[in-house]
Amino acid sequence: MLFFTLIKHRFLEAFRSKILSKNLAIMLVMAFLFIYFSSVFISLGFFLGDILRGIYPDNPILTSFFTVIVYYYLAEILLRYFLMDIPAVKFQRYILHPFKRKSLVNSVLLSSVFDAFYLFPLMIFTPFIYQYDLDNKWMIWVTLLIMSTGNHFFALYLKKKGGSSPFIGIILLLITAAIIYLDSIKIIPITPNIAEYLTRATEEPLLYLVTLCYPVLAYLVSFLWMYNHAYLDEISIKKSNNDRLTTNLSFGKKYGKIGQLMELETRLILRNKRTKQPLFISFVFLLYGLIFYTNDTYSEQQWILVFAAIFVTSMFAMQHLQFTWSLESSYFDHLITNPISFSEYMEAKFRLIAAYCGGLTLLSLGYAFLDPALAYHHIFAYIFAMGTLVPMYFFFSTFNSKRIDLGKGASFNFQGQSGHHYLAIIPVLAGPCILFWLISLVSSELIAWISLGMIGVIGISLRKLFFKAIGKRLEKRKYIMSTGFKEN
Amino acid sequence: MENIINALNIKKQYGDQTALNIESLTVKNGEIFGLAGNNGAGKTTLFSCLLDLIRPTTGEISIKDKPVNKNSEWKKITGSYLDENFLIDFLTPMEYLKFVAGSHDVNSNDIPQMLEPFKNFMGEELLNSKKYIRDLSTGNKVRVGITGAMFWSPELLVLDEPFAHLDPSSQIKLKNLLKEYNEKTGAAILVSSHDLRHVTDLCSRIVLLHEGLINKDIKTSTNTLQELEEYFSVG
Numbered sequence: 096m097l098f099f100t101l102i103k104h105r106f107l108e109a110f111r112s113k114i115l116s117k118n119l120a121i122m123l124v125m126a127f128l129f130i131y132f133s134s135v136f137i138s139l140g141f142f143l144g145d146i147l148r149g150i151y152p153d154n155p156i157l158t159s160f161f162t163v164i165v166y167y168y169l170a171e172i173l174l175r176y177f178l179m180d181i182p183a184v185k186f187q188r189y190i191l192h193p194f195k196r197k198s199l200v201n202s203v204l205l206s207s208v209f210d211a212f213y214l215f216p217l218m219i220f221t222p223f224i225y226q227y228d229l230d231n232k233w234m235i236w237v238t239l240l241i242m243s244t245g246n247h248f249f250a251l252y253l254k255k256k257g258g259s260s261p262f263i264g265i266i267l268l269l270i271t272a273a274i275i276y277l278d279s280i281k282i283i284p285i286t287p288n289i290a291e292y293l294t295r296a297t298e299e300p301l302l303y304l305v306t307l308c309y310p311v312l313a314y315l316v317s318f319l320w321m322y323n324h325a326y327l328d329e330i331s332i333k334k335s336n337n338d339r340l341t342t343n344l345s346f347g348k349k350y351g352k353i354g355q356l357m358e359l360e361t362r363l364i365l366r367n368k369r370t371k372q373p374l375f376i377s378f379v380f381l382l383y384g385l386i387f388y389t390n391d392t393y394s395e396q397q398w399i400l401v402f403a404a405i406f407v408t409s410m411f412a413m414q415h416l417q418f419t420w421s422l423e424s425s426y427f428d429h430l431i432t433n434p435i436s437f438s439e440y441m442e443a444k445f446r447l448i449a450a451y452c453g454g455l456t457l458l459s460l461g462y463a464f465l466d467p468a469l470a471y472h473h474i475f476a477y478i479f480a481m482g483t484l485v486p487m488y489f490f491f492s493t494f495n496s497k498r499i500d501l502g503k504g505a506s507f508n509f510q511g512q513s514g515h516h517y518l519a520i521i522p523v524l525a526g527p528c529i530l531f532w533l534i535s536l537v538s539s540e541l542i543a544w545i546s547l548g549m550i551g552v553i554g555i556s557l558r559k560l561f562f563k564a565i566g567k568r569l570e571k572r573k574y575i576m577s578t579g580f581k582e583n
Numbered sequence: 584m585e586n587i588i589n590a591l592n593i594k595k596q597y598g599d600q601t602a603l604n605i606e607s608l609t610v611k612n613g614e615i616f617g618l619a620g621n622n623g624a625g626k627t628t629l630f631s632c633l634l635d636l637i638r639p640t641t642g643e644i645s646i647k648d649k650p651v652n653k654n655s656e657w658k659k660i661t662g663s664y665l666d667e668n669f670l671i672d673f674l675t676p677m678e679y680l681k682f683v684a685g686s687h688d689v690n691s692n693d694i695p696q697m698l699e700p701f702k703n704f705m706g707e708e709l710l711n712s713k714k715y716i717r718d719l720s721t722g723n724k725v726r727v728g729i730t731g732a733m734f735w736s737p738e739l740l741v742l743d744e745p746f747a748h749l750d751p752s753s754q755i756k757l758k759n760l761l762k763e764y765n766e767k768t769g770a771a772i773l774v775s776s777h778d779l780r781h782v783t784d785l786c787s788r789i790v791l792l793h794e795g796l797i798n799k800d801i802k803t804s805t806n807t808l809q810e811l812e813e814y815f816s817v818g
Contacts, residue, residue, distance in 0.1 A: 266608070342675075342678075348691075352688075355685040359682060361673070361680070363673065366715065425668065425669040425671075425672060427668065428636055428666075428668040428669055429669045429670065429671060430662050432635070432636065432658060432661070432669070433658055433686045434658040434686055450699065494803060501673065574637055574638045577636055577637070
């Protein structure tokens with residue numbers, strides 16, 4: 096049967112993917128990440144009861160549980176919308192074979208159902224449900240699956256329908272924000288009402304039947320859309336290219352050759368999925384401080400704050416620069432046969448990244464409202480990162496010899512990664528913390544912060560020397576890299 | 584006439600296999616040099632060695648008497664297009680050409696004038712297309728790549744299989760374009776192709792590669808096409 100064939104192909108694709116089968120290190124890292132996140136989620140599930148009692152002391156525990164669930168699934172639509180793969184691409188492989196279009200669409204849609212998004216909520220919520228003595232436990236469990244399935248098809252539909260514009264994402268965000276707002280001012284409490292309804296449903300399981308409408312409707316709309324657009328040109332998402340931002344760049348006129356490379360870098364970052372995602376994520380990391388700085392245990396140990404400050408201000412630099420040259424893999428041959436020097440190329444990258452992270456640092460100065468000291472923490476951490484970590488990452492990137500497909504998303508994408516990326520994290524992130532700790536031992540913490548800034552300034556002023564040295568190394572490595580980038 | 588390319592004892596080995604083994608090869612200034620041979624004969628390997636993309640196991644190639652792997656002066660006078668790895672595919676054709684111009688220190692005001700001779704080959708529509716190169720058809724990619732390799736007037740032009748993927752009229756246009764370019768600028772042009780007719784029409788000299796060795800070195804005459812066809816119908 097077609098459906099099972101497609102499921103089989105999905106498994107084969109996953110297990111035979113080149114990155115997985117070739118690279119043991121990545122397998123291990125993935126396994127580690129999986130175990131790590133699972134244990135986090137499962138333990139969260141065990142403590143969920145206590146947490147809920149803390150947040151909603153007045154509500155019955157089950158109602159607050161359902162409130163969380165509704166919020167979770169609202170967030171899940173967003174997550175799915177931004178991260179999920181669409182099966183449309185896979186559709187093309189089968190479209191020429193003699194299957195009935197209806198059964199093909201059905202099979203493609205159905206076989207796309209089970210993915211990682213199903214796993215994590217079950218990890219959180221299952222231990223919670225089994226801690227409590229409830230009737231109809233299995234019904235709650237089924238509801239979770241139903242909600243996930245509904246979200247799956249709904250996100251799929253939205254993604255196909257609105258793939259060409261970022262508006263759908265923004266509208267989704269606005270709707271979510273609106274619901275949270277309406278809940279909080281208690282005029283139209285949408286979520287609590289749903290939660291109460293679901294609580295009642297635990298006693299009368301028939302009420303759960305209503306929730307079935309959601310996945311069925313969502314499936315129908317995505318089925319109809321896909322059935323009516325089952326042509327190669329309509330099913331794949333074609334983005335219109337005319338973004339004014341990247342077409343009208345004028346760095347070239349202002350800064351000459353390096354400016355021209357900055358234009359190229361800007362277009363590289365903004366026109367490719369792989370590079371665009373970390374850019375958005377860097378905005379999310381701006382909020383990382385909210386978790387970190389509001390936790391009192393950390394403020395005792397300032398060396399951890401070094402880590403946080405670098406993370407908030409300069410994460411993008413590291414995420415982006417560690418893949419230097421791999422991101423350029425599809426035109427590396429152009430770079431090495433034209434009069435473009437590696438050191439100028441790195442200088443262009445440096446200027447652009449420094450400007451962007453500088454902007455993030457300015458935004459992050461808002462943390463000064465929490466603690467005025469955070470303002471200078473962030474500034475010094477930023478200068479330190481630009482002066483030392485950026486050249487270090489450029490150095491590590493000379494080891495890159497794996498290609499990266501710019502068209503694929505960055506999340507859960509291990510393409511282009513090798514062991515050295517993981518090894519590089521240790522000195523780069525632990526280094527500044529240790530340095531800070533050592534300096535603060537012999538002097539004060541303030542002096543340690545200032546020293547980090549000073550080291551950064553020295554690094555920034557010497558950067559062209561570093562870039563030249565790294566460029567020389569690249570001249571020797573370029574043959575291996577060029578060959579490596581052509582292998583899959 | 585002076586030689587623009589000098590290659591001596593070029594050998595490229597992959598394990599036990601010898602991909603390329605050339606005792607001596609020179610290309611003169613202003614020569615249109617054709618490289619023919621079946622798949623695996625070593626054509627692309629030779630071009631890649633010439634452009635310093637791969638390192639020969641032994642020997643040295645020089646452009647204008649400067650070894651390509653020790654001095655990068657050659658990059659300023661050499662235009663090349665081997666495959667799609669030479670294109671920056673998230674740029675539009677015009678952005679790409681402007682980028683190439685910038686790398687070669689061409690004033691951006693001179694670009695329209697420099698592109699004038701290529702308008703017929705590229706086509707106005709492609710030249711001003713707002714599509715990114717990655718969304719173009721293979722033939723159009725080749726056109727962008729070839730134009731990018733030569734519009735800034737290099738003294739040496741290296742093209743690998745330029746006729747493949749092009750439609751018949753573009754093939755003829757390209758042939759004329761290369762001839763005119765050679766006459767006007769006196770640049771040396773290196774072309775590899777499976778299309779024997781195009782090679783004989785275009786090139787003043789044809790070298791046949793077979794399993795990495797130079798099998799024949801022919802000065803093109805009226806009999807050349809027949810000679811080549813006989814050679815390949817046996818091999």
